Amino acid sequence: MEKQQKILIVDDERLNINVLADLLKPKYKIMAAINGMQALKAAHSVNPPDLILLDIMMPDMDGYEVCRQLKSDDATKDIPIIFVTAMGQVEDETKGLELGAIDYLTKPISPAIVEVRVKTQLALKKNMEELHRTMEQLHRAYAVIETQKNRMQKELNVGRDIQLAMVPKDFPVSSDYSIYATLEPAREVGGDFYDAFIVDEEHICFCIGDVSGKGVPAALFMAMAKTLIKSRASTDSSTASIVNHVNDDLCKDNEGCLFVTLYVCIFNVRTGELLTTNAGHNPPLLKHRDGSISPLAHVDGPMVGAMDGIVYSEKKYQLQNDETVLLFTDGITEADNVNEEFFGDERLEKLFGDWQEGSVEELVEHVAETTHAFEGENRQADDITVLAFHYQREKTTDA
Numbered sequence: 001m002e003k004q005q006k007i008l009i010v011d012d013e014r015l016n017i018n019v020l021a022d023l024l025k026p027k028y029k030i031m032a033a034i035n036g037m038q039a040l041k042a043a044h045s046v047n048p049p050d051l052i053l054l055d056i057m058m059p060d061m062d063g064y065e066v067c068r069q070l071k072s073d074d075a076t077k078d079i080p081i082i083f084v085t086a087m088g089q090v091e092d093e094t095k096g097l098e099l100g101a102i103d104y105l106t107k108p109i110s111p112a113i114v115e116v117r118v119k120t121q122l123a124l125k126k127n128m129e130e131l132h133r134t135m136e137q138l139h140r141a142y143a144v145i146e147t148q149k150n151r152m153q154k155e156l157n158v159g160r161d162i163q164l165a166m167v168p169k170d171f172p173v174s175s176d177y178s179i180y181a182t183l184e185p186a187r188e189v190g191g192d193f194y195d196a197f198i199v200d201e202e203h204i205c206f207c208i209g210d211v212s213g214k215g216v217p218a219a220l221f222m223a224m225a226k227t228l229i230k231s232r233a234s235t236d237s238s239t240a241s242i243v244n245h246v247n248d249d250l251c252k253d254n255e256g257c258l259f260v261t262l263y264v265c266i267f268n269v270r271t272g273e274l275l276t277t278n279a280g281h282n283p284p285l286l287k288h289r290d291g292s293i294s295p296l297a298h299v300d301g302p303m304v305g306a307m308d309g310i311v312y313s314e315k316k317y318q319l320q321n322d323e324t325v326l327l328f329t330d331g332i333t334e335a336d337n338v339n340e341e342f343f344g345d346e347r348l349e350k351l352f353g354d355w356q357e358g359s360v361e362e363l364v365e366h367v368a369e370t371t372h373a374f375e376g377e378n379r380q381a382d383d384i385t386v387l388a389f390h391y392q393r394e395k396t397t398d399a
Helices: 014-024 036-043 063-071 090-099 111-166 215-233 239-251 344-354 360-375
Strands: 006-010 029-033 051-054 081-085 103-106 177-184 191-198 203-211 260-268 273-279 285-287 293-295 315-318 323-328 384-391
Touching (some): 006 014, 006 036, 014 111, 036 063, 051 111, 090 103, 103 111, 111 215, 177 360, 191 215, 203 215, 215 239, 239 273, 260 323, 285 344
Parallel strands (some): 006 029, 051 081
Antiparallel strands (some): 177 384, 203 260, 323 384
């Protein structure tokens, strides 16, 4: 049942109080005060009034002073006040409204007008109270959202830190090849990664991957995948075997059901042979000396970590002098612009084909910058990872 609203009638004439009380008590609870001090005390009671009908001309403390004190007190300032008085001059009404009253009723009162004004002001007060409650609920909800948002942002920042700390900033240096890579995490960090390291005097391993998911789980899964590849490659010269073991290890206790696409390469510096395994990743591009582009389109198995026991295959390519391999993640080809157009494979192939002489670092930065320019400012939705490997020695054979 809805709570009955309460009205405080303040007048030094009991007859006036009785007239108003008889009119309003069928619908409202009535409180009464015969002077200003009683009115202030009633307004500060445990169950204060919802509306005050206040006479102006009273001894000791007039209605203006009562109104001033009520409106200057945080505990009572929101109680609406209607002056009920025989004073009907414009300046009298103006003074009362300036002090914070919301309306005026003149004596002798009109019952119909009193009922309408009282009903209207109480309805407005009720609506304001409901609005305040709604605003408080919204503020509490917003605070919860902000707390969760800050927690998530901290997690994303941790994930980004893990991600960037795990990829090398310095690359193997050789007169026979050059290699460079970059990783630019998106706002919601994912699990892109790359790696490049010397296995022995004749071999270098480089790889690129893209983990499903976001935040710390994806970053940790990425770190595991990268570590497993490097550990296995130190004793295993087969990219297929490396990926087989990485897959089986990542499938263990994979409660988050994460997976990673991989492209793993082992390059023989002496012979120019490139051994590769593609586990569900974007096909790299090979640029020949004449500027033509060949996608390395073979797929040797599905993404890694989804199902154990999968047997991956491998493929050999013979690199010629002055050929370049470009590895990338879908943050390049699936970058979209404001017209919802994808950067796409064709645009990347043309960019790579049109690239003139320059270092692999310049090539990688050019690909990333062109992708950003295509997307537009502050629109990067996914990690952008690019790795370029350039072979720069004529193939030799043993005597």
